[in-house]
Amino acid sequence: MAVPLIELDHIGKSFDGGRAFALRDVSLSIAAGAFVALVGQSGSGKTTTLKTINRLVEPDEGEARIGGRPVREQPGPSLRRGIGYVFQGIGLFPHLTVGENIAAGPRLAGWAKDRIAARIDELLDLVALPRDVAGRRPGELSGGQQQRVGLARALAAGPQIMLMDEPFGALDPVTRLELGDAYRALHAGLGLTTVMVTHDVQEAVLLADRVVVMKDGRVLADDAPRALLAGHPDPDVAALMATPRVQAERVAELMRSPPSG
Amino acid sequence: MADQLSAAWALLPSYLGQHVLLSVSALVLGLVLSLPLAVLAARDARVRWPVLALASLIQTIPGLALLALFYPLLLALGALIGQRLPALGFLPSLLALALYSMLPVLRNGVAGITGVDPAVREAADGLGMTPGQKLWQVELPLAAPVIMAGVRTAAVWTIGAATLSTPVGQPSLGNYIFAGLQTENWVFVLFGCAAAAVLALATDQLLGLIESGLAHHGLRRMLAGVAGLVLGAAVAVAPLFAQGSQPRYVIGAKNFSEQFILADLIGRRLQVEGAAAQTREGLGSAVIFRALAAGDIDAYVDYSGTLWTNVLNRRDIPSRQAMLADLTNELKARYGVTLVGALGFENAYALAMKADRARALGVSGLADLAPAAPRLTLGGDLEFLSRPEWAAIRKAYDLNFKAERSYNPTFMYQALRSGEADVISAFSSDGRIAADGLITLADPKGAVPAYDAVVLVSPKRAGDRRLLAALRPLIGRIPVEAMRQANLSVDRDQNKATPQQAAAALSKGIHLE
Numbered sequence: 001m002a003v004p005l006i007e008l009d010h011i012g013k014s015f016d017g018g019r020a021f022a023l024r025d026v027s028l029s030i031a032a033g034a035f036v037a038l039v040g041q042s043g044s045g046k047t048t049t050l051k052t053i054n055r056l057v058e059p060d061e062g063e064a065r066i067g068g069r070p071v072r073e074q075p076g077p078s079l080r081r082g083i084g085y086v087f088q089g090i091g092l093f094p095h096l097t098v099g100e101n102i103a104a105g106p107r108l109a110g111w112a113k114d115r116i117a118a119r120i121d122e123l124l125d126l127v128a129l130p131r132d133v134a135g136r137r138p139g140e141l142s143g144g145q146q147q148r149v150g151l152a153r154a155l156a157a158g159p160q161i162m163l164m165d166e167p168f169g170a171l172d173p174v175t176r177l178e179l180g181d182a183y184r185a186l187h188a189g190l191g192l193t194t195v196m197v198t199h200d201v202q203e204a205v206l207l208a209d210r211v212v213v214m215k216d217g218r219v220l221a222d223d224a225p226r227a228l229l230a231g232h233p234d235p236d237v238a239a240l241m242a243t244p245r246v247q248a249e250r251v252a253e254l255m256r257s258p259p260s261g
Numbered sequence: 262m263a264d265q266l267s268a269a270w271a272l273l274p275s276y277l278g279q280h281v282l283l284s285v286s287a288l289v290l291g292l293v294l295s296l297p298l299a300v301l302a303a304r305d306a307r308v309r310w311p312v313l314a315l316a317s318l319i320q321t322i323p324g325l326a327l328l329a330l331f332y333p334l335l336l337a338l339g340a341l342i343g344q345r346l347p348a349l350g351f352l353p354s355l356l357a358l359a360l361y362s363m364l365p366v367l368r369n370g371v372a373g374i375t376g377v378d379p380a381v382r383e384a385a386d387g388l389g390m391t392p393g394q395k396l397w398q399v400e401l402p403l404a405a406p407v408i409m410a411g412v413r414t415a416a417v418w419t420i421g422a423a424t425l426s427t428p429v430g431q432p433s434l435g436n437y438i439f440a441g442l443q444t445e446n447w448v449f450v451l452f453g454c455a456a457a458a459v460l461a462l463a464t465d466q467l468l469g470l471i472e473s474g475l476a477h478h479g480l481r482r483m484l485a486g487v488a489g490l491v492l493g494a495a496v497a498v499a500p501l502f503a504q505g506s507q508p509r510y511v512i513g514a515k516n517f518s519e520q521f522i523l524a525d526l527i528g529r530r531l532q533v534e535g536a537a538a539q540t541r542e543g544l545g546s547a548v549i550f551r552a553l554a555a556g557d558i559d560a561y562v563d564y565s566g567t568l569w570t571n572v573l574n575r576r577d578i579p580s581r582q583a584m585l586a587d588l589t590n591e592l593k594a595r596y597g598v599t600l601v602g603a604l605g606f607e608n609a610y611a612l613a614m615k616a617d618r619a620r621a622l623g624v625s626g627l628a629d630l631a632p633a634a635p636r637l638t639l640g641g642d643l644e645f646l647s648r649p650e651w652a653a654i655r656k657a658y659d660l661n662f663k664a665e666r667s668y669n670p671t672f673m674y675q676a677l678r679s680g681e682a683d684v685i686s687a688f689s690s691d692g693r694i695a696a697d698g699l700i701t702l703a704d705p706k707g708a709v710p711a712y713d714a715v716v717l718v719s720p721k722r723a724g725d726r727r728l729l730a731a732l733r734p735l736i737g738r739i740p741v742e743a744m745r746q747a748n749l750s751v752d753r754d755q756n757k758a759t760p761q762q763a764a765a766a767l768s769k770g771i772h773l774e
Contacts (some may be wrong), residue, residue, distance in 0.1 A: 010439060019280070035513070054387070056383075056386060076386075076387045076389075077390060077391045077394075079387060079389070080386065080387060080388065081389030082389075082390035085384075085386075085387030085388070087380075087383065087387070089378075089379070089383060089384075090379030090380060090383075090384070091378070091380035091381045091382070091383050091384025091387075092381075092384070093384070093385075093399060093403075093405055094378075094381070094403070095402045095478070104388050104398075105388050105389070108388060108389055108390065108394070150384075151382075153388070154387075
């Protein structure tokens with residue numbers, strides 16, 4: 001078997017000088033082209049796990065590797081230039097235009113001006129935004145449009161890996177569904193490897209082709225959505241994975257029942 | 262009034278130029294120091310507390326005191342590094358004002374940088390910006406409007422506080438205010454305040470243009486602000502350079518009318534000799550001699566009794582001639598200071614009475630006062646009653662007054678006029694003695710030392726023929742009546758003259774011109 005693209009090898013992390021554990025012995029192996037969702041309740045360690053991949057968090061034990069090479073061998077900034085990062089807070093630069101926001105990564109990588117200008121148009125097309133938003137300020141856009149720009153910015157320098165932390169968490173349900181589908185298509189079309197943190201099990205099973213369930217800093221389950229939806233020996237995992245099915249059944253029942261009144 | 266205004270206008274190019282040059286330099290130095298410190302403090306909480314605490318502490322020192330403190334500080338520092346630093350004038354003013362300007366920039370800098378949205382920082386990290394790139398491309402641009410607001414505050418403070426640099430010998434718009442306060446020339450005081458206020462407001466508005474340009478990405482507004490500031494500063498400072506070479510001689514003056522007039526008189530004499538002179542007025546009585554000894558000023562007028570007790574620390578009271586001879590030798594030997602000679606008048610503490618009242622009581626001198634004293638009230642200025650001169654007079658002539666009261670000098674003369682006081686402590690060269698029809702009581706026992714006005718020259722000018730040639734014609738040439746007349750023309754309430762006008766009149770009156 002070829003070397004997996006991303007490996008987390010027995011990662012441990014504690015905060016407050018060892019009094020609070022964020023991660024205990026987390027190991028994951030992610031192949032190129034995979035779409036992995038990390039799910040679990042707040043405080044389960046999914047965001048910390050994600051951030052050990054691009055060194056926004058340094059583990060106390062174990063190591064993260066990309067393409068077989070330990071990430072700690074590379075300076076954080078240059079490592080992160082090759083990895084797309086999208087998060088719930090979006091964090092668009094308010095003093096720059098939409099175009100300048102998208103150009104931030106390519107500019108750090110030292111691209112030529114013409115190439116950057118062409119790339120801005122290309123990415124606006126890709127995330128389905130009209131090209132004329134390039135000259136506007138982020139503050140003039142809706143929440144959904146802003147996250148599309150965030151996505152375009154993360155993709156601009158052409159990363160192979162995308163790390164996403166609740167990327168659609170702050171959006172309304174319609175936009176959320178729309179943007180999720182759009183991203184799923186981008187992931188496949190661009191041949192990306194995606195690791196996405198979400199607390200929404202439904203979103204995880206519908207978008208990812210592999211779901212990792214975490215609790216108290218440990219991995220409880222790691223399998224294809226279909227297998228996990230069918231049941232699991234761990235009661236916590238089983239309860240969590242039952243939620244989309246229970247919701248779907250209730251909705252179906254609601255639609256079968258005769259209209260009241 | 263119109264005279265006063267035109268006199269004030271004539272001084273404006275020089276004072277305004279000096280004021281702007283000082284304020285701009287201090288603000289630039291302050292920014293150079295405080296901006297990097299603000300960045301450091303924003304990043305590291307361990308640096309933040311001490312830096313902000315120190316800046317706040319500096320702010321609590323009154324501006325005047327901070328400026329004054331740099332005088333001994335620079336002298337000590339100069340001694341430490343074995344090189345004489347200019348302890349008066351531009352350097353101490355620059356350093357004090359730069360320190361003074363730091364707090365608002367530091368505070369706003371820290372608030373602006375730490376106030377950047379954490380999501381924006383996380384995005385910068387996620388994109389792979391180094392800490393330096395994050396600072397320059399994200400944190401500073403976002404903090405810029407807040408920092409700029411701090412710069413505005415600092416600019417207004419600096420321009421205001423720069424008026425306080427006058428007493429340490431740096432000319433500024435404060436010269437109007439300090440000279441005006443001393444000579445009760447309210448036109449000058451108001452003129453100085455208004456000029457400083459207009460300057461501060463204009464600067465604030467232009468900086469505000471830059472601030473709003475930064476906040477709203479208005480490049481044109483920013484450029485207009487920058488252009489306005491650069492142009493304004495250039496126009497204000499231009500007269501300083503248009504004057505050509507810097508004035509060669511620096512004449513010092515303490516903080517009262519007589520000193521202003523005499524400094525101007527010396528300046529006029531230097532002009533006659535073909536040399537330019539600059540006056541540093543409003544210097545403290547204790548600072549001025551050290552400034553002369555250190556060479557920060559070239560010449561000034563002091564009083565023999567003051568030098569005798571304050572500089573030589575002598576407590577005995579020799580005769581007038583013996584004191585002058587001793588002073589001449591001792592000042593030369595100890596400090597290298599040349600006493601050129603006495604001007605001819607005294608400015609001594611003297612008890613004064615209304616002439617008609619003295620006649621009625623049969624008093625012509627201190628010797629006759631003792632029998633009448635128990636029925637009379639003595640009015641002293643704020644320090645007279647606790648000074649050694651009063652103790653000496655009282656002892657020598659056995660005086661016991663019915664009451665002793667202290668007044669502000671202006672009110673002291675009014676008390677005498679209204680009869681609240683019968684005898685007051687006057688300065689013998691005060692113009693009000695003649696104007697109010699007073700007599701000073703003779704001191705036949707010599708209880709009070711002589712306070713002959715004497716001209717002193719700094720060690721480095723001891724062999725300067727031009728300066729000595731300018732000063733010598735003044736020696737023995739100014740009778741007390743002429744000095745009183747000149748002082749009165751500046752001190753009186755109506756038809757006031759400026760010290761410059763009084764010096765011109767005095768010069769003509771004693772036939773020097």
